Amino acid sequence: MCTLGLLVCGCVHAPSPFAPHRAGSVGTPSRGVLTGGAPLPDQGASYKRLRHNDRRYGLPRFVDAITRAADSVARERPQSMLVVGDLSAPHGGQLLPHHASHRTGRDADLLFYVTTLEGAPVESPGFISVGRDGLAFDKEQNRFLRLDVAREWLLVRSLVDDDAARVQWIFVHDNVRALLLEWAVARNEPPYILHRAMDVMLQPHPGGPHDDHVHVRTACTDEEILTGCEPTGPTRPWMAKGTHDKPQETAELLRMLVESDAP
């Protein structure tokens, strides 16, 4: 049976009577569809959705990973509430406003954790742009807020340390990336975590500045590839079967950090 998502997409690789094995995340994030997606409920113990629309669907394992990451932040910083933007439409496929991808259940926008200028945690009011100094202006309430680097790093750390999440990308502005990595190095985070975070955090060109949220993309599993998930972009070494992160010295990581963030 055709769905609106499939019709709008018109994808040659869409599930059809001629390709009954195609299911799940089918195609690429910018050209594909989603079947059997799981909806992220409007609210969980440690997250809430920004808008109550139907752009809440993702691969079930990816939806679980988002919830796990939010829970992990809240365990270390009680009462933390991750505000979640769009995932995909129920059957993906559609070109959604403001998104070139988000069509196959493998993308999610997560708003930043923020605090008041005094450092009190507050819920993100929505998409507010963070500058080089870590400050953002909240027009609705006519106030400055501050990127909560500590909690945002906990989120990134949870995502990249979660092998089931298979985080391929965390698209984010260079300024925020630099703030997070600087914090992580100061905290003496394990080298493999720093290595992963440095690899996946990227300001895409083109693709918008991503100075008001992070956009997380999960990579296809081998099983998903067999049912139509089309891999794009780099393969992360820690996701390959039987491989492990090579230990790297902190000094080398620091050098990479400085070089990659040099103007």
Ligand SMILES: [Zn+2]
């Ligand atoms: Zn996005």
